Amino acid sequence: MATAPLPSREAPAVMEKLVSLAKRRGFFFQSSEIYGGLQGFWDFGPLGVTLRNNIKRAWWRTMVELRDDVVGIDAAIIMNPKTWVASGHVQNFTDPLVECKKCHQRFRADQVSGTRHADDGGEFTEARQFHLMFRTFVGPVEDSSAQVYLRPETAQGIFVNFANILSSTRMRPPFGIAQIGKAFRNEITPGNSIFRLREFEQMEMEYFVPPAEEMMWLDHWKDERLKWYLGLGIKPEKLRLRQHGKEELAHYARGAFDVEYEFPFGWSELEGVAARGDYDLVAHQQASGRDLSYFDDVHRERYVPHVVEPSAGVDRTMLTVMIDAYHEEEVRGEQRVVLRLHPSIAPIQVAILPLSRKEPLIAAAQRIEHELRPYFRTEYDDTQSIGKRYRRQDEIGTPYGVTIDFETETDRSVTIRSRDDMTQVRVPVAKLREALQERLH
Numbered sequence: 001m002a003t004a005p006l007p008s009r010e011a012p013a014v015m016e017k018l019v020s021l022a023k024r025r026g027f028f029f030q031s032s033e034i035y036g037g038l039q040g041f042w043d044f045g046p047l048g049v050t051l052r053n054n055i056k057r058a059w060w061r062t063m064v065e066l067r068d069d070v071v072g073i074d075a076a077i078i079m080n081p082k083t084w085v086a087s088g089h090v091q092n093f094t095d096p097l098v099e100c101k102k103c104h105q106r107f108r109a110d111q112v113s114g115t116r117h118a119d120d121g122g123e124f125t126e127a128r129q130f131h132l133m134f135r136t137f138v139g140p141v142e143d144s145s146a147q148v149y150l151r152p153e154t155a156q157g158i159f160v161n162f163a164n165i166l167s168s169t170r171m172r173p174p175f176g177i178a179q180i181g182k183a184f185r186n187e188i189t190p191g192n193s194i195f196r197l198r199e200f201e202q203m204e205m206e207y208f209v210p211p212a213e214e215m216m217w218l219d220h221w222k223d224e225r226l227k228w229y230l231g232l233g234i235k236p237e238k239l240r241l242r243q244h245g246k247e248e249l250a251h252y253a254r255g256a257f258d259v260e261y262e263f264p265f266g267w268s269e270l271e272g273v274a275a276r277g278d279y280d281l282v283a284h285q286q287a288s289g290r291d292l293s294y295f296d297d298v299h300r301e302r303y304v305p306h307v308v309e310p311s312a313g314v315d316r317t318m319l320t321v322m323i324d325a326y327h328e329e330e331v332r333g334e335q336r337v338v339l340r341l342h343p344s345i346a347p348i349q350v351a352i353l354p355l356s357r358k359e360p361l362i363a364a365a366q367r368i369e370h371e372l373r374p375y376f377r378t379e380y381d382d383t384q385s386i387g388k389r390y391r392r393q394d395e396i397g398t399p400y401g402v403t404i405d406f407e408t409e410t411d412r413s414v415t416i417r418s419r420d421d422m423t424q425v426r427v428p429v430a431k432l433r434e435a436l437q438e439r440l441h
Contacts, residue, residue, distance in 0.1 A: 014264045014323065014326055015192065015193065015263075015264045015265070015323075017326070017328075017337075018193075018322055018323060018326055019193050021326075021337065021339075021395060022048070022193075022322070025045075025047060025392075025395055025396050026045030026046045026047045026048065027044070027045055027047050027048040027051065027322070028042050028043065028044050028045060028048045028193075028194060029042065029043050029044075029045060030042060030043070031043045039190055039198075040187055040190030040196075040197050040198030040199070041197065041198060041199055042193075042194050042197065042315075046347075047347040047348075047396055048318070048347075050347035050348075050377070051318055051321075051322075051341075051345060051346075051347045052201075052314055052315075052318055054344065054345040054346075054347070055232075055314055055317050055318060055321070055345055056180050056201075056203065056314060058228075058231075058232065058344060058345060059180070059203045059228070059312070060072070060178070060180065060203075062228055062231075063176075063178050063203075063205055063310075064178050067176075069171070069174060069175045069176060070175065070176035070177070070178050070205065070207075071165065071169055071171060071175070071176070071177055071178070072177070072178050072179065073157065073158060073161055073165065073177050073178070073179050074179060074180075074181065075154065075157025075158065075160075075161060075179060075181070076157065077150060077151050077181070077182060077184075078136075078138070078148050078149070078150065078151070079148075079149075079151060079156065079157065079160070080148075081147065081148050081149060082287060082288075083156050083160055083284075084133065084149055084156070085287065086283045086284050086286070086287035086288070087156050087159075087280065087283060087284070088283070089133060089149075089152060089156075090133075090149075093131065093132050093133055093152060094129040094130055094131050094132060095108050095109075095110075095129070095130050095132060095187075095188055096108060096109035096110060096127040096128070096129060096130070097109065097127065097128055097129070097130035097188050098112060098124040098125055098126070098127050098128075099124065099125045100117040100120070100122040100123075100124060101122050101123050101124070101125060102117065102120050102121070102122025102123070103117065103119070103120050103122055105117070106188055106189075107124075107188065107189055108188045108189055109127040111189060112124065130186075130188055131186070132152060132185045132186050132187065133149045133150070133152050133184075133185070133186065134149065134150040134184045134185075134186055135147055135148070135149055135150075136148060136149075136150065150183075150184035151183055151184065152183055152184060152185050153183050153202065153204070153311075154179045154180075154181045154183055154202045154204045155204055155206060155280070155309060155311070156280070157179065157181075158177045158179055158204070158206045159206065159280045159281060159284055160284055160288075161177070162177070162208070162281060162292055163290060163291070163292055165177055166294065172294070172296075173208045173209050173210055173294060173296075173305045174207060174208065174209040174210070174213060174217060175207070175208055176205045176206060176207040176208065177205065177206050177208075178203075178204070178205040179202075179203075179204055179205075180201065180202070180203050180204075180314070181201065181202060182199065182200070182201050182202075183199075183200055183201070183202050184198060184199050184200075185198060185200075186198060192263075192265060193319060194315045194316070194318065194319050195263070195268075195315075195316060195319055197315055200313055200314070200315050200316075201313065201314035201315060202311065202312070202313055202314070203311075203312045203313070203314060203317075204309065204310070204311045204312070205309070205310050205311075206307050206308075206309050207221065207307065207308045207309070207310075208294075208305035208306070208307055209305060209306055209307070209308060210296070210303065210305065210306070211278070211303060211305075211306045213306075214254060214275050214277070214306040214307075214308060215254065215255060215275060217275075217308045218254075218255050218256075218257070218273065218274075218275040218308050221273050221308050221310050222241055222257040222259075222273045224310075225259055225271055225273055225310050225312070226239060226241055226259050229259060229261075229270065229271075229317075229320075232317075232321055232342050232344070232345060233321070233324075233325070233340075233341070233342030234261070234320065234321065234324045235324055238261055238262045238324060239259065239260070239261055239262075239270075240259075240260050240262075240267070241257050241258070241259060241260070242257065242258045242260050242267075243255070243256070243257050244256040244257065244258070250274070250276075252276060252277050252279035253274050253275060253276055253277065254275040254277055255274070255275045256272060256273065256274040256275065257272075257273045257274075258270070258271070258272050258273075259271040259272075259273070261320050261324075263320075263323060264323065270312070270316060270317070270320055271310060271311060271312040271313075271317075272309075272310075272311050273308070273309070273310045273311075274308070274309050274311070275306070275307075275308050276306070276307040276308070276309055277306050277307070278304040278305065278306050278307070280307060281293075281304050281305065281307070282304055285304070292304060321341060321342070321345065322339065322341075325338075325339040325340040325341045325342075325397060326339060327339075327340055331422070336391065336394060337391075337394065337395050338394040338395065338397075338419060338420070339394070339395060339396060339397035340397070340419070340420055341397035341399075343399045343439075343440045343441075346377070346397045346398060346399055347377065347396060347397065347398075348377050348378065348379045348393070348396060348397070348398040349376045349377045349378070349398065349399055349400065349436075349440055350372060350376045350377070350378045350379075350398070350399075350400050350401070350402060350436055350440075351378070351379050351380075351381055351389070351393045351398045351400070351401045351402065352365050352366075352368055352369040352372070352378060352379070352380045352381070352401075352402050352404070353365070353381055353382070353386060353389050353390075353393075353401050353402065353403050353404070354382050354403075354404045355386055355403055355404060355405040355406065356406075357382050360409055361404050361405070361406070361408070362382065364404050364408055364409065365380065365382070365404040366380060368402065368404065368414070368429065368432070371433070372402075372432070372433060372436070375433060375436075375437070376436060376440065379393075379398070381393075386403065389401075390417065393419065394419055397419070398419060399418070399419050399420075399439070399440065400416055400417065400418060400419065400436060400439060400440070401416070401417040401419070402414050402415070402416055402417075402432065402436075403415040403417060403424075408429070412428060412429050412430065413426050413427060413428050413429060414426075414427060414429055414432060415427075416432075416435060416436070416439075418439075
């Protein structure tokens, strides 16, 4: 099928078009939209929930289930506030903030240029430090003794449970502890849809290693994490690894890399992989008085393990795969929008589409959908014309459609239609599952 791709000059509009598609098709919406929304917070619709779950499942499968050196944990969102004092977050988890004296809009100081607001010419205030942790209270009394924080990262829940995991699993370095969970940051300027949020979901793993092996494992994990994104079908030319310069590194870090993606608004971080040294375990060991060292009974030595941390975001990964898959082309004089999502993460893998809403097509289509449901993520759709249904499935990223027509009852065959090249192949119903498995796996 001859098609014409989206002209490159229209690329900056992709974000706007994608957000429109996301709302129209049920991927994500502004949170509490009927009340005007709340900046930095988004809700995820039926297709969005499934896409996110597929991303998390793919991450967990790769990082935990297919390895014998990584285990999982699910730590509480609210922790003893001493955790955040020890980790340095209470004192240091801040961003520089400036305010326009004319319109009173606030911005991160490192995201503005010059001394005046470009929109209205207002002068910016001097930068001050703005604390990013959300505060709340535990119990019936709202005073400083009851103040706690919504966690700004999932990592600390892993560090404070290091000794528990060590004793209950009998793991030994090098080994990792993985976690998927919500985190909260009171960002000064959230934006670019779900790229930068105040409530977001992280996929993090802390890999505990002998001190001498830290940089070796940093090299290992930066390559592994880049490979994972390629496995999701993201275009190789849109991905890169960028090493942090010395001036970018946290004071405790020995090295760090970002997996970056070329978004419509430029190259930006998709995932960070950092060598954190022994900073976190030593900090919690000193603050709590608990021994968080490891005794290597083979080499007869005791040490505090160093840590390599791959840290990704579910929301940002979701946005990335959608942007990367978004494609517009002209087909027979009409525009076609298609999300070329990898079959492993597509919310719907197979759409079952009766050509007409007449019997016996409906009964046959419903029976086929029920037979395929245990093996694939399926959807039955009999509304509107078959052409409009094809276009809808293209927009939501469904790799294959199965059309049941008036010949199906006599020849016991159906038509498989491919999302990407729009080719159609006739397949016997008896071999349909096998044909789809060959295409999807």
